[in-house]
Amino acid sequence: MERGNVTTPFGRRAMTLGMFASQVVASEIDSHQSIDKWKLFRTVCEAKAIVGVSDRALAVLNALLSFYPKVELTSGKGLVVFPSNNQLALRTHGMAGTTLRRHLAALVEAGLILRKDSPNGKRYARRDTKGSIGDAFGFDLSPLLARARELQTAAADIALARQETQLARERLSLCRRDLSKLIEVLRETDPVSDCDDLQQRYLLAVEPLPRKPTLAEIEHVLGKLGVLRAEVLNQLEKLINLRKLGTNDSQNGCHIQSSYPDSPTESEQGLGNDTQAGLRSNGGESVVLDEPSVSEIVRTNFADKPEPMPTEQRHSTQAFPLSTVLKACPDIIDYGPGGEIRSWRDLMTAAVVVRSMLNVSQGAHDEACRVLGPETAAAVLACILQRSTHIASAGGYLRDLTRRSLRKEFAVGPMIMALLRSHPGNVSLAS
Template identity: 55%
Template structure:
């Protein structure tokens, strides 16, 4: 059994108010409370600067904890250890006696342990007949159990402070790197600015930082660096915006130059002036948006009865050929293109152009090849060629190359769209004739 919560030291050692406060606090620990001694010791090591103990004193405390049986410090089993100075010296790796006594006194003054001195100052324990420890004299570890939460909180707070310090140093390093790169970019740009002044400011802030610099010093330096980085970013942003405005002006001018204001997308347009190929069919389509089957058959009969056209009239401009085929005739010859139109159908030339872009991508025809065909043949005729290629896709190994060949022939005025559509009409008419 313990003799009480208050005891005085042996010999000439004086009793202090700090010792009395530690003994009172230790006496208020619930008997059933237990703490893992090694986890507690780890927290003490992390918070030693806050608690005010040295690493040598912690080595002595580690030796004292090693004399306590079990890993849990609990008041039910008693918290007094009673090793001799010789045994403590061995477990502290041969620490001298005077040094050992000095660090024991430091642990007592720090309130980590209490002295439970016997009448003669010796350390021992009285045991019962069954070997259980009764009253023991030595060092009481109950303050460790009483202040366990305090030690854990101090260790956590110190770890958070170290983490924040490390984070601020990392941010400072990143800020320095950003400024160096931005200064290099600013020197290479054409923006009229005083790079030398910015460089001198950066060099003043880039003085070597002490490894033991406080958090406040790091924060102050980081704020100054961040301000310089913001200034450099703003200057480069102005340069970027000015270049974007210049690029937009050039782009707008090029767009106006290459636009075709006379391009029309009627639901059923006629042919170009003087083409004469399908003028009758075009006029009938313009007169009636929904062409009856009889009129469509009449138009297709005219196409089949005419001889193949091997070349385009030289009077037509190469860059803007007129539409050669009415839309209903094209759709009857190339019905597959309608599946790729908006909502699965094609009602006007604009829908056909949209479907042609989709089919061109599906057939792996390059953008350059299709744009070249649009320039030479015209957008409507190029879309017509794409529709014809789609109908014969299983027989054409390279649709893109085939389109380039046709474009080259059209540039030499040796190709016309009408014979291609007429051939497809004849092929479909053999298997699925139009109703008369």
């Protein structure tokens, strides 16, 4: 940083170490760096909790950006805007002067803008003989451009945390619903079981949850409910076994031979077949039951709902190691925290940044995470980024892959292998 570029505030405003640090950061902009100012503004809005600014301060920043004549923020001397307070008040919907000055100071303190005060404290620009702006005094937007990557990473972290919390809330809702109904099934089929105690333990587990629980609070309650759910399922399985034994002893005279041969494939698919709904295996034959048993009630209502998987165990379900995904899609590494990806969480953080850059809607990304899983959705976005020059609409393509996955017509493996084969150095690996 050139020492002659340091500016101090006008009047009684004191110079602080934070202001000097912001000027140092602003002076280190890459000469070729540029970014859409409105995309960057939306990124700041998403990361406002980390940046430490209010929504009113963001309204003032929006007004300042509107005075910058170009859409792209580019490095150079032209990043200073010089509106008067009256003009700023008009573009902030009539914000009072004292409020406006307070939020301008908050933006300076947060390191999003710099003051470049003139000798008399006025905001203006000097033009040369050709009409071009020479020196300008007002608010410098250079810190925004210099911190673009940092702000994108912060916004991605917040979006990822919000997404994980939403998925955890969904798992909690499913677990609560399933557990309530499983306890009712146990109460109806086994009156001697202590269902009141189970119900009381369930209520004690969910009662401490606040109205808007954090991810850690949800995971803690899910752990307690998981133990309780396993206990209820164990009791129901014991009832099923007792019912089978009772049926074998009492119904020895009436047997109907099943017309469907037994095989591993057919026995798995035949659970929902209407022709076998009232049959139970008994030594190679089938026994007619007068009423549905507990096992059928449990299978009908709860068999399709898998046990919620803890967050720390999801990464182990990946069919491909992270190194293989990065070898197939090296372009996404630049968007990871600090320009590198060392874990699946780093890949998911980079995917959130890439989602915004490729103009993929939040809804399309959330649906992909719900259907494919967060890690697989991140790997798919990495593949889309790698082939972005050949894809007209990244958002539409992601939605199509999500729909195909629901129909069991898509898997990420062939996509990764195709990208591996496209790199000359990975031919042997892909084969």
